[in-house]
Amino acid sequence: MPGTYVPSNYLPILIIIVIAALVGLGALIVGLVVRPRRPYDIKLSPYESGNPPVGEPRHKFSVRYYIVAMLFVVFDVEAVFLYPWAVAYDTIGLYGFAEMMIFICILLVGYIYAWEKGALEWE
Numbered sequence: 001m002p003g004t005y006v007p008s009n010y011l012p013i014l015i016i017i018v019i020a021a022l023v024g025l026g027a028l029i030v031g032l033v034v035r036p037r038r039p040y041d042i043k044l045s046p047y048e049s050g051n052p053p054v055g056e057p058r059h060k061f062s063v064r065y066y067i068v069a070m071l072f073v074v075f076d077v078e079a080v081f082l083y084p085w086a087v088a089y090d091t092i093g094l095y096g097f098a099e100m101m102i103f104i105c106i107l108l109v110g111y112i113y114a115w116e117k118g119a120l121e122w123e
Contacts, residue, residue: 067119078107 085092085100114120 064119064122068122071114071119074110075107078104 081103082100085096089096
């Protein structure tokens with residue numbers, strides 16, 4: 001009958017979402033109730049370390065900072081791809097090995113290029 005279909009296959013997913021939301025909210029509420037509240041001037045300042053703020057809060061960062069961050073992400077993604085490849089190495093055979101070597105060579109060329117351009121030097 002139209003309009004009476006209930007997707008029962010999605011019920012476990014809904015239950016997991018509700019449980020996850022309850023656990024998250026429960027952790028926040030427990031933290032709110034249990035944690036100590038001792039506010040004082042230094043703690044309430046913009047920098048909790050106790051150091052007085054110096055300069056403008058909207059300080060412009062150098063472009064080099066973002067370039068180094070992007071390079072970190074690129075080489076971090078390489079490590080993320082290497083782990084499953086190493087786990088499945090015995091099943092993917094020579095084809096998988098060749099593909100990963102091509103991937104590593106491309107990243108190595110990019111690394112050498114970034115090194116020669118001075119993108120990895122922090123000044």
